[in-house]
Amino acid sequence: DQQVKQNSPSLSVQEGRISILNCDYTNSMFDYFLWYKKYPAEGPTFLISISSIKDKNEDGRFTVFLNKSAKHLSLHIVPSQPGDSAVYFCAASYTGFQKLVFGTGTRLLVSP
Amino acid sequence: GAVVSQHPSRVICKSGTSVKIECRSLDFQATTMFWYRQFPKQSLMLMATSNEGSKATYEQGVEKDKFLINHASLTLSTLTVTSAHPEDSSFYICSARMRDRGVSATNEKLFFGSGTQLSVL
Numbered sequence: 001d002q003q004v005k006q007n008s009p010s011l012s013v014q015e016g017r018i019s020i021l022n023c024d025y026t027n028s029m030f031d032y033f034l035w036y037k038k039y040p041a042e043g044p045t046f047l048i049s050i051s052s053i054k055d056k057n058e059d060g061r062f063t064v065f066l067n068k069s070a071k072h073l074s075l076h077i078v079p080s081q082p083g084d085s086a087v088y089f090c091a092a093s094y095t096g097f098q099k100l101v102f103g104t105g106t107r108l109l110v111s112p
Numbered sequence: 113g114a115v116v117s118q119h120p121s122r123v124i125c126k127s128g129t130s131v132k133i134e135c136r137s138l139d140f141q142a143t144t145m146f147w148y149r150q151f152p153k154q155s156l157m158l159m160a161t162s163n164e165g166s167k168a169t170y171e172q173g174v175e176k177d178k179f180l181i182n183h184a185s186l187t188l189s190t191l192t193v194t195s196a197h198p199e200d201s202s203f204y205i206c207s208a209r210m211r212d213r214g215v216s217a218t219n220e221k222l223f224f225g226s227g228t229q230l231s232v233l
Binding site for chain 2: 041
């Protein structure tokens, strides 16, 4: 039972354009969502998060949008840079729950 | 930022042997460490949660006797895959939660090791 889904295994974008990575979830108890970025041979690193009391959180070039009614969140990167090329994981949790539930990841390739 | 060191990064072993994977938090104390497994094109699946000085809590379907977890100190946790078989071949990754003064540490204070690719022949 995949509670967090990233339906696009890969995404290719040109440098300077917007990258949009999508994530869907099924568990309505989730109230905290995170995006992690992973380079080859490295562990995932925290990128940005959003609580369910918000519908948008922005940090520099990265913005996460949350649509609770649709159980959908997205990560926008603008402008995209070649250094953003990595695998992006969406993860979800809920208050009092220590664990994170991860999606399958989306490999982003930003070409010059 | 905080660093979690995981060794080895890659291991190849014969079927029936045991493999130990180490996860160390280098510059912080980790109250809790998590062990995940990832099969190709699948998500990171939590195997177990370990708190320093206590027994690990395993997720449903994960064999305790096969995947031995030891969390002897606030900076070290080990995962031993006992009597490994080809179906245990996978990518194993640990994460460590930084000790927080607050009531509960947020998931933002979760730091990952670089993972171990286990191949069992």
